[in-house]
Amino acid sequence: MKTPKELYYQETHEWVKVEGDFAYIGITDFAQDELGEVVFIEMPEVEDQLSKDTEFATVESVKAASDLIAPVSGVIVEINEELEDSPELLNEDSYENWIVKIELEDKSELEGLMDADAYKKLTSE
Amino acid sequence: MEKTTLHKDHVRLGAKMVEFAGYEMPIQYTSIKEEHEAVRKNVGVFDVSHMGEIYVYGKDATPFIDTIFTNNVAKLNQGDIAYGFMCYDDGGTVDDLLVYKYNDTFYLLVVNAANKDKDFEWISQHKKGQVDVADKSNEYGQIALQGPNAVGLLNGMCEKDLSLIKPFTFMECQMGERELLISRTGYTGEDGFEIYGEPDDIASLFNELVESGVTPCGLGARDTLRYEAALPLYGHELSPTITPVDAGMSFAIDFDKTHFIGKDALFRHKQNKKRRLVGLELLKKSVPRETYPVYKGDTQVGHITTGYISPTKGVPLAMALIDKPHDKRGSDLEVGIRNKRIPARVIKKKLLNYKPNQN
Numbered sequence: 001m002k003t004p005k006e007l008y009y010q011e012t013h014e015w016v017k018v019e020g021d022f023a024y025i026g027i028t029d030f031a032q033d034e035l036g037e038v039v040f041i042e043m044p045e046v047e048d049q050l051s052k053d054t055e056f057a058t059v060e061s062v063k064a065a066s067d068l069i070a071p072v073s074g075v076i077v078e079i080n081e082e083l084e085d086s087p088e089l090l091n092e093d094s095y096e097n098w099i100v101k102i103e104l105e106d107k108s109e110l111e112g113l114m115d116a117d118a119y120k121k122l123t124s125e
Numbered sequence: 126m127e128k129t130t131l132h133k134d135h136v137r138l139g140a141k142m143v144e145f146a147g148y149e150m151p152i153q154y155t156s157i158k159e160e161h162e163a164v165r166k167n168v169g170v171f172d173v174s175h176m177g178e179i180y181v182y183g184k185d186a187t188p189f190i191d192t193i194f195t196n197n198v199a200k201l202n203q204g205d206i207a208y209g210f211m212c213y214d215d216g217g218t219v220d221d222l223l224v225y226k227y228n229d230t231f232y233l234l235v236v237n238a239a240n241k242d243k244d245f246e247w248i249s250q251h252k253k254g255q256v257d258v259a260d261k262s263n264e265y266g267q268i269a270l271q272g273p274n275a276v277g278l279l280n281g282m283c284e285k286d287l288s289l290i291k292p293f294t295f296m297e298c299q300m301g302e303r304e305l306l307i308s309r310t311g312y313t314g315e316d317g318f319e320i321y322g323e324p325d326d327i328a329s330l331f332n333e334l335v336e337s338g339v340t341p342c343g344l345g346a347r348d349t350l351r352y353e354a355a356l357p358l359y360g361h362e363l364s365p366t367i368t369p370v371d372a373g374m375s376f377a378i379d380f381d382k383t384h385f386i387g388k389d390a391l392f393r394h395k396q397n398k399k400r401r402l403v404g405l406e407l408l409k410k411s412v413p414r415e416t417y418p419v420y421k422g423d424t425q426v427g428h429i430t431t432g433y434i435s436p437t438k439g440v441p442l443a444m445a446l447i448d449k450p451h452d453k454r455g456s457d458l459e460v461g462i463r464n465k466r467i468p469a470r471v472i473k474k475k476l477l478n479y480k481p482n483q484n
Contacts (some may be wrong), residue, residue: 036141036345037158039434040412042463060412062157062433063345065462 001028001123004095008110009119010024010071015095023072024098025050027059030123032094035061038087041099048076050102052109057099059090072109074102129174130266130324131331138341146238150177151343160475161436163340164313168272170331170339171347174324177241178265179234185254187229193251194224195369197379201226206293206308209377210369211247212387216394217332217365220244221357221374225295233306235267237359251386266327270334271317271342271350279307279318287318303330312347312451313479314354323425333377352431352444355404355475361400361430362444363417370394371446373402373474400427401452404472407460407477409443411467418461419469426451429460435476441467442476 003009012028017024030095032038040046042058050056050070078101083089089097114122126149134143140151151172153160163169181190190198196209206225211219220240227231236244245260252258270279272292280287283300287307291297295308303326311317320330335341348358357363362372370391379385380392407413413432418425432443443460451458452471460464472479 036153037156040410042411062349062436063152065412097296 001033001120002095003116003120005116007095007116008071008113009116010069010113011122012069013123014068014069014071016110017098018107018110019103019106022077022101023074023104024101025068025071026098027068027090028119028123029092029094031059031066032090034066035059035066037062038090041083041087041090043079043084044076044100046076048080050074050076050100055070059087068099071113072102073105075105076100076102102115127175129172131172131174132326134328134332135172135341138335140343142343143344145344146175148238150175151341153343153345154341155343157349158344158436159395160340160342160346161275164272164315164342164346165437166273168270168274168278168317168339169342169346170334171269171271171342171344172267172331172406173269173319173347174266174327175238176267177236177238177244177260177262178267179236179241179245179248180232180259181234181248181256181263182231182259183254183256185256185338186232186320189256190224190232190234191382192253193248193386194222195378195385195387195391196224197382198226198232203228204294206295206310207377208293209242210363210374212369212391213365213387214387214390216368216387216390218359218363218367218369219247219365221359221363221369223305223308225308240359264323265321266324267319267321268327268331268334269311269313269317269319270339271311271313271315273316275315275317278334278337279320279394283307285419290318295456298422300330302326305330312356313350314356315350339358348431349433349436352433353435353442353476355444355477357402358431362446367446368394370398371400371402398449400446400448402430402474403445403447403452404474404476404479405429405443405445405458405460405469406472407443408468408470411441411460411462411465413441413443413460413462413467413469419447420459420461420466421451421456426458435479437477438479440479440481442472442479444474444476447471
């Protein structure tokens with residue numbers, strides 16, 4: 001299971017990649033594997049406000065629907081439109097295929113998230 | 126949790142295992158979609174050893190079964206199989222099952238894993254005349270070989286001509302050292318067999334089939350396949366509160382029989398249907414799931430019993446239990462998905478026959 005070093009993680013299996021004042025958010029390799037074949041992603045819209053710890057999108061596999069929980073707060077500046085036509089990209093590479101890009105509201109929220117080692121430990125339990 | 130004899134083989138084949146009806150079973154090996162497609166286009170094999178097998182035998186077995194079963198076993202010939210239901214007095218469903226007739230005094234009942242203890246109790250409680258009932262579930266393994274190439278494939282492995290086994294009949298057959306019961310039945314909407322035998326024999330046959338290239342298929346594909354074929358699953362399309370009449374299964378109820386438990390209630394129900402199981406086509410990309418409410422305007426008129434983006438059709442299709450008169454083909458309804466309303470239209474229940482813009 002891949003767990004890139006440079007990302008932040010939370011226990012509900014989302015990752016955050018920080019670039020300056022912006023962040024990309026996606027789901028982990030563990031999450032896509034657990035879900036199985038992703039068939040649909042219910043996306044939020046650009047300019048939607050993301051609030052930490054609240055649902056912002058739903059990833060649906062053949063078998064199950066899984067709500068994504070915002071690991072950090074901010075305003076959505078971009079959604080990954082490619083996923084709307086090809087949701088299966090999440091199964092191919094869930095780190096390359098981010099779901100939303102936001103402008104971070106409060107960088108201190110990152111401190112509460114896990115690093116790769118902690119997340120790896122969580123998912124191997 | 127219980128395990129079937131094939132458990133270690135599922136793990137070896139890399140299956141993702143889940144709890145189902147008290148058993149740890151494979152939900153998928155590689156991919157639900159690939160397994161689904163293997164069965165629609167070629168051939169796949171399922172471990173269904175969790176199913177229950179109950180013997181009912183004795184001088185009065187035939188009249189007895191006809192008092193607890195909606196279909197008619199007196200009319201069956203030796204080697205015939207009847208699909209039908211056991212119902213409560215109020216018409217609610219105890220279980221749906223297959224009854225295999227060996228002869229007038231010996232029957233095999235194949236029941237849902239989740240219901241086998243309840244069924245055994247129910248049958249035993251209602252025993253009449255000279256009849257014995259025995260739960261043989263632990264002595265049987267069962268696999269299902271399903272798909273357009275299933276018959277040809279298995280025929281090459283057996284001394285008898287298995288193509289002589291007509292739909293809803295069975296034959297006993299020797300395959301090497303194995304003594305098997307092979308029936309032309311299934312739960313996928315495709316041709317194929319269900320094969321019963323001693324658990325170790327069934328396990329070795331499963332492995333032999335997989336080694337010869339048959340796709341092993343999990344419960345995930347079993348569910349998407351049976352839903353497209355409009356085959357009900359107990360707990361979803363049938364339950365103590367969902368009668369076989371609700372589920373559109375009256376073909377498996379013989380109202381000409383003088384008596385069976387639930388007959389009067391089912392008959393009244395049939396004369397005055399309040400709701401019906403239908404197909405739904407969702408008109409916007411989404412994934413319908415069990416329990417989602419279905420609306421006409423502000424009124425809830427039913428719920429989804431099973432839904433997916435149909436692997437065969439590639440569009441969101443569902444089975445739903447809809448109140449009359451909104452069950453008519455072409456009715457425009459809405460499905461509540463989280464905080465949204467998705468437009469939907471009533472279509473034929475057999476989703477495999479779905480064609481876009483059929484209305």
